[in-house]
Amino acid sequence: MHKASDSLETETVYFTTGSVNGSRTTSRSRRNEWEELIYVYEVEAENWIKQEEKARKIANEREKARLRIQEELRRIEARYQQKRDAERIAREEARRRDLTELKEREKRDRAKRERLTADAWTRYESRWSSLSSSMVPLDFKSTPWPLILSPRSTDDITQDAIAAFLFSQTHSQDQSRRDRIRSAQLRWHPDRFRRFLGRVAEKDKVIVEEGVNIVARILNELMEKEKKKGYYLT
Helix, strand or coil: CHHHHHHHHHHHHHHHHHHHHHHHHHHHHHHHHHHHHHHHHHHHHHHHHHHHHHHHHHHHHHHHHHHHHHHHHHHHHHHHHHHHHHHHHHHHHHHHHHHHHHHHHHHHHHHHHHHHHHHHHHHHHHHHHHHHHCCCCECCCCCCCCCCCCCCCHHHCCHHHHHHHHCCCCCCCCCCHHHHHHHHHHHHCHHHHHHHHCCECHHHHHHHHHHHHHHHHHHHHHHHHHHHHHHHHC
């Protein structure tokens, strides 16, 4: 009876010991699995962090590159704008110089024309005085034509040329345009000028008489224009 009891106790102890050992093994296995899961998570988390860091670095590098490109574009645009501004300023300065030179040239040309016209008027009056007070011979060239430049032929005796000479402000400033035309008409009327034709060289008589008739006709036309202007003004 005693032996049977001992055997039962032995089995009970064995069973109990086996159960405890199995529970410990299961717990340890679960702990290992948990630790392995934690390790895997930590590895993945570390990899994710590394990838995120790498992505941030790439993004930062891209942003830096974008900013560098923008800055370079701004510098290029600034240089281009400076170049355009410099070219515009240079063009404006060139235009101002050209305009100044043009004005100076026009001023010189105007002064030259005025001197030329004043000299031509002095010469014109002097020749008419000489023509009226002496018996000097005449030819086409020495005839005191009412022109700034001596004509080479009757083709040079035009209305514009005579008007430029008669109406110049370099002489006869106390006379109106009509008065100037009237004074010239008294000199160039063909009947009045005929008294000088006897002094003209035979070779030039025809061309001089033709020139006198042209001058007389132009003076009449200029006077008609002045009369019409006066009519419209009234």
